[in-house]
Amino acid sequence: MKRIYAFLLALALGLALPLAASAQGTLEVTEEISVSADYDWTRFAGQGVTLNVYNWGEYISNGSDDSVDVVAAFEKLTGIEVNYTTFDSNESMYAKLKSGAASYDIVIPSDYMVAKMIAEDMLLPLNYDNIPNFQQINEEYHNPDYDPDNAYTVPYMLCTTGIIYNTTMVEQAPTCWADLWDEQYAGNILMFNNSRDAYAIGAFKMGKSINPATTAEVDEVVEELKAQKPLVQAYVMDEIFDKMIGGEAAIGVYYSGDAITMIDDNPDLAWVFPEEGSVLSVDCMCIPATSTQQEAAEMFINFMCEVDVGAANAEYIGYTTPMDAVWEVLDEELKYSEIAYPSEEIAAKEQVFTALSDEVNSELDMKWSEMKSYNEGGSGYLFLLLLLAMLALACFNIWRKVRRKNRNMY
Incomplete structure (x- = not known):
């Protein structure tokens, strides 16, 4: 992986250590990442703040294979603890949030699910004063159909x-x-x-x-x-x-x-x-309406849009970045990958999901469930028949024993 410049982070025992600012206006802490020096990264230090982050599996640079541990770096820089868990589909993420089974401060759904969650008042409007790095997002991804006024989302990956x-x-x-x-x-x-x-x-x-x-x-x-x-x-x-x-x-x-x-x-x-x-698909960083840590969550989103952090994530997971400044510093192999960055001919055939009406969405959910359980239903029916047959055989054997015993009595 390409070596990425890094930041000086550091809190010890809840106290922020001095951060060295470079001439370029960045804070250097490790050999891997640097962040903007003109952002107050330590304003929550020592306050015991915890963020619950809910993301797709295998969708962040996590320290394995010589990659940067992005979550650990954020924790060290800010003094904020991160409880990081994963989901494997938009639908499972939505169901968990909708049920109220857990509370999250940051979630990363795909575009069509974002539209659904906005319509159901499941997301908080963002305060972009706390997310100045939103300017790093390519204008092509501003004001999308799923979030026309960019009120709720910051693109993460494509x-x-x-x-x-x-x-x-x-x-x-x-x-x-x-x-x-x-x-x-x-x-x-x-x-x-x-x-x-x-x-x-x-x-x-x-x-x-x-x-x-x-x-x-x-x-x-x-x-x-x-x-x-x-x-x-x-x-x-x-x-x-x-x-x-x-x-x-x-x-x-x-x-x-x-x-x-x-x-x-x-x-x-x-x-x-x-x-x-x-x-x-565009996967977006959002804040659920149930979050009680909005400002800290916005800090996390801003951190994820730092160029070095975005590059670390893109290089580890292989997804397409929505930030031009990140693309510029990527490893050459990924930068020109035909999978991550397909040709114009292929891109011209791409389609995007849009939010479905409640009626159509309910029909899709129902028909999908029916299709998935179709064979399983048949297998269950056969199992029931087999179970009934076994019960009948057991009853028959009991009847034979009772009948034999009665005959012996005579």
Whole structure:
């Protein structure tokens, strides 16, 4: 990984140590990261503040493989403790927040889920005075459809979907989403275990919008997914890492940055953007409406938008940065990666998710659940029949014993 310049951080026993400012207006603390010197990073020091951060799995530089431990660096710089946990899909994150089972101060959902959460008053408006690094975000990602006034979000990373496959198990490289319905891969296909991404694959295959406008569209595409199900080995999220790296499946679908990680770990793997197009998603940093630490949470968001921190994250996870200044300092291999930064021809075919109506969203949730449990329901029915048969046999044996005993009495 490219060596990134770093900052002087340091709190000991709740007291901030002197921070050295360079001529460039940065604070240097380690050999890996530097941060802006004109931001008050220590205003919460010694106050016992804790932030609960909820992010995707494998989605931050965490200190492994000689990477920067971004969370530890933030804690040392600010004196704020971070309770960092992960989720594996937008839907599971939303369900947990909606249930009130846990309270978080920062969450990182994808664009379409952001729109849903805004509509349901689940997010706090941001105070950008506390996030001056928002100016680092490329203007292309300002005022997006999912957050028209940039009231609630700061982009974190961008990703696209595509096909990852094992070159030793696949004779001819796949070219389209329809290849995931090819019977030669029966039992060797890994599919998304979330409704929106899986639906998009079926929609691309059928030449339909990835954002259904009616329940009839939902039903038609889910039927296509149901037809594919007998060929699918498993519906996965983070489980795909072990399965593809370990050669347990021939072909799968996932996100571009994670594909780079998997290919690094197993050079037999390769990636393709299907010819029908792919989904471009923007994952955003937001503050849930239940947070009681908004200002500290905004400090964390600002920290994540520091150039060196953004570069550390991008280089470790392989995702596409929304910050031009970060792209400039990336390792050359990632900077010109065709997976992280695809050609204009590929980018022209990208589509983005939009928020669905409540009716359509409910239909998708219901039909997805029905599709997922279809075979499982059949297996459960067979199990019930088997259980009833075993009970009947047991009753028959008891009856025979009682009958034999009665006969012996005579």
